Amino acid sequence: MTTTGTGAAAAGRRVLAPLALAQFICSFAGSSMNVMINDISEDLDTSVQGVQVAITVFLLVMAALMIPGGKLTDRWGRKRCLMLGLAVYGVGALLSAAAPGLGVLILGNSVLEGVGTALLIPPVYILTTLLFTGTAARARAFGAIMALGGIGAAAGPLIGGLLTTAIDWRANFGFQVLVVAVILFLTRTLEDPLPADPGRPFDTVGAVLSAAGLVLLVTGILAADNNTWLMIGLLAAGAIVLAAFFGWIRRLERAGREPLLATSLFRSRVSNLGLVTQNAQWLVLMGVSFTVGAYLQVVRGYSAIATGGVFTAATLGLLASSLAAEALAKRRAQRTLIVTGFATTTAGVLVLLLLVRAYGGPWPFVPGLLLIGLGLGLMLTPSVNVVQSAFPDDRQGEISGLSRSVSNLGSSLGTAVAGTILVSALSPNGYAAAMIVLAGFGVVGLGAALFLPHDRPPGGAHRRPRR
Template identity: 30%
Template sequence: MSSTGGLDDSAAPPRVPQARTDAADAARPPEAEVRLESVRGRWVRIAAGTAGAMPILDLTAVNVVLPAIGTDTGASLAQLQWVVNAYTLPLAALLLCGGALADRWGRRRVMVWGAALFAVGTALCAMAPGLELLIAARVVQGLGAALLVPATLAVVQVSFPPDQRSRAIGLWAGLTGIAGAVGPLLAGILVDAASWRWVFCVNVPLAVVAIVAALRAVPETRADTPKARFDSGGTVLAAAALLGLSYALVAAPSGVDTTVVAALVVAVAAAVGFVVNERSIAHPMVPPELAGTRVFAAVTTVTFAVYAGVGGCLFLVVIGLQLVAGYAPWEAGLATAPLSLVLLSFSARSTRWAQRVGPRRTVAIGSVTAAAGMAGLTTISADSSYMYAVLPGISAVGAGMAMTLAPIAVAVFAAAPDAHVGIASGINNAVARVGNLAIVAALPLLAGFGSRGLTDAEAFGAGLAQGLWWCAGLLVCAGVAALWLPGRRHVEQMHRTGMLAAHRSCPLDCPPAMALEGKDAALV
């Protein structure tokens, strides 16, 4: 049996390009696959692209409006952190659950449920009369996103035939990238012209489009495995570990007391319990076929460090430009747009380079490039020039991400048979969200904002550079961890055996332009 699970193909003849013999592909009925160029294929792309864009749009937009929310509601730093973390916490804790549900109950069904719940939470955020109800509505949003995110990418992965999957994922990634580029600018315009509440309204019509398109065209698919008992214990333990860690990090700047210590004890105990639970039950949330490979461990480490570093950088820069440099919200959103534009423009080219030299070198160089860009952003001040203090650094961060994100996404699916694409997507996204959750909670403590934070421009400005150095350090750690990813020799072996299929035609010029066929036996 392969290290990633699935059927034992050790005695099978060598693969030919584009050939698939996985059990899930063989069992899938012909009507469950659609072609990209067909009318139904376009509707599937609309459904998946719109659904995938909603969480990205929300994530990038909320950072821009945090100062406005603080001014309007009189929120403290800890309360504003919970506006972010109340969304990220259930998203991170339940993504594995969402991936498992998508594989077992149907990917289209879970995607539709997730989009509907996300829309309800979004509407409640826009109408929330006070900060407490806003935070509660953000929890509802996070629950919807936990269903939506893994199911959406799984739909793209299994709806199209193997020879079109990498291009389909590329188109999906391009639409989500456009949402990331538009989100900050749109949020700034809306908060300047009307109110921060209108920022949340944008996702409601997008959810309606996603649901209608999904019900019209997306084929229903499930994992070709017996339905096992749901891992409720693992879900509860994962949520408890993240909640304890988040509370401790948010409360620590105000003073370490017994509640902070108790939260840390709960977090550690729940994390240990989660590991023990996953190793002892018959059907764990994290399949051993995924967790037991070197590629999976390396990708997980890189994903955490990259998303924590970049998430922290954007959190600091968007707010710093408003509080320290005096930018209007729309100007702060526009100032960060080059990151997404560079990411969209060069991801496909960097992926083709990764095909030649291997993900190891590409991810390592990209991580270091992003770290250098963050170091350049430490010069932001009240009298700094955008052309010298912001644009070069934010562009370098975008270039680093262009060299990093696509190879990471491809490596995740390289380690997952089709029966586990939902849970593989959930694990990777959960690790990314945990990284973002941890950095947002920890930065006020690491950067020395104290309890004033977003309500005191002087305190934030004093800690801005220190926080960015911490983010740059995370990217350097990601570059070191990338040394355990596949190198050029492994890529050449996949070319020779037909396991690597290159698709160079991507209209949006977006990641990823590379698909891995079969399993990762050549990588370990």
């Protein structure tokens, strides 16, 4: 490699490092609390359901605000949004570490960290698209970011368990503060390739309607084990508000004004299918993480570190397939990788169900979690590539916000759905029911992947999917 080539590669790594670390810490935060359920509930005098609400609200705030966060990058600038989001996230982590009760934990972890994530994640994907030109370079960059994101989600229980056992559950949030400080330091020299446009219009009504609709839908799922009529009412209200949101943005478009989300984003069949696969991937990952974590601690009485140790199998599987992702992408079509990933992941969920019900001890969890990690590592990056490459560079801000919102909505739905089933019946039957439902969502993702167009990357480069 020439000196110039070496310098360019080093510069690329310097740019990519803070972006990938930002995705890592946000994914880590979403799963690490799953091994601290007993410790937090005992220390803060709350219940398993209270901790589930804190986890779900964090994921839900991210999903509800991700689209507005993506639009604000045009007004405020991508680097400014990234650094502001990191600062808000860091304050939330500090507040969570000192939380005297569940309410303060929800304010710090669920609200402030959720808002910070919604501000910082869209710039990560927009800056990656703008700074890495060419499909091959962009695919490698997205591969690194998604790999660290997946590893953060899979390794969250292990790292969280180690910190909780060695120090205290509050050290988990101290670790997040340290990582955020490192990212802020690395980001100081990052250059935004596009100037901010303070005069860019922002659709406040659309932002409120979209966020309210998503909140009502997920809250309705959380209410399922308490009041059936309340659940139905919240779900119906959420559907009505989201319908009003789509009616509002169509009205703005007819008037020639810029809406929060252009309806043209939903006219790409390939992108729509890719969004379904993204939602299903994160739904299964976070649903399995919460279900296994809660079951091990509440039903089997495992410690935080023992629970985290069980999740090592998923971390190793995801790491192995992520490291091989670039080589696989040169030889296999994106559709093939996504289909194989869903088939492997769904098989892993079924193996978790069958072996854990048949045998005692921690080892029956290992094969299923390993398969889930391998499957997710295969398909996380191709799913992002399918969606992002379906639109030109001038639409990346919108599609990045929508893509991240759909993924985080999957995370919050996974925790809400699986957690509601499990918490309503903390028993082997509750575990089995949650796993069956998660396997069903894996089949839905597989079905969407099968309808993706057949494409084979020539010469190792990802070909733009047909629209």
